[in-house]
Amino acid sequence: MASSSPRTLLLLVLAVAVVVSDAQSQLSETFYDATCPQAASIVQQKVNAFVDADRGLAAALMRLHFHDCFVRGCDGSVLLNSTDTMLTEKEALLNKGSLRGFEQIDEIKMELECACPDNFTQLVARFARVGLDARDMVILSGGHSIGQVHCGAFFERLYNFQGLNITDPSMDPEFAAILKVQCPQTKPFGFMALDATNGTFDSAYYLDLLTNKGLLESDVALLSDPLGVEYAIRAVQDPMAFLNEFGWAMIKMGAIPALEPYGWRRHCAFVEPKY
Ligand code: HEM
Structure with a gap:
């Protein structure tokens, strides 16, 4: 057979x-x-x-x-x-x-x-393993509104998309050109801001995604699902709602139960001795 x-x-x-x-x-x-x-x-x-x-x-x-x-x-x-x-x-x-x-x-x-178009489902599965749903994932990804990312984290999208030696065609071409200047192929350890308003925690991250200026594959993957697109539009239209929902999602994330609780510690770096 x-x-x-x-x-x-x-x-x-x-x-x-x-x-x-x-x-x-x-x-x-x-x-x-x-x-x-x-x-x-x-x-x-x-x-x-x-x-x-x-x-x-x-x-x-x-x-x-x-x-x-x-x-x-x-x-x-x-x-x-x-x-x-x-x-x-x-x-x-x-x-x-x-x-x-x-x-x-x-x-x-x-x-x-x-x-099995991918990344989105795989991310959802990863969040599901810790009790978070797809909506939590889309909201928590808004955490990329602040902070930085190594250039190397998106080199494949920039220089060798799907192993084809091209830039990810879904990326805004002007944005890609700027990235290439700031992140030349020889500098994988350079840094880029994760969104356009990097010093401020806001919903600009979602506007970036909607205008094809997302950096990480996991960010871009959010818009491969209607849930992600809907949420991104909503977050841009109602930034206060996003801030509120992000707060609740962080509380939910913080409640993920510990697998092996180490308990209260006098110094965070040391487990208390058991007598
Ligand atoms: C969806 C799954 C996620 C993936 C695949 C992911 C991936 C990444 C990557 C690759 C970086 C850049 C690291 C570097 O180059 O040094 C990063 C940075 C960051 N991530 Fe995520 N992330 C995810 C979810 C989250 C969530 C849920 C939050 C918060 C709620 C978050 C908050 C951050 C922040 C604040 C930074 C910047 C850190 C800094 O500047 O020091 N990420 N993430």
């Missing part, structure tokens, strides 16, 4: 291998369970079709997985395109023109992204 063939299993492993849980940089077989339960079957169907059309592809993909895992661990780094400043494994002398299967993996990933 196709679903249990070795080639299918191989590719499922390969697809799962490029999924890295952000918490501990550990691979996780259950990464998509909550956010894209159909992920495995999509990969399976696509791989079967590809291998049916080109029997040699199974071997190519198995080799690709081996090459990925033996350089810095199984992190999908073999799939990265080179940039002006970085030569990736794909272009290494022994791999160039020899490793193959990249286009097929890109196509499978694109199909996954279409089926």
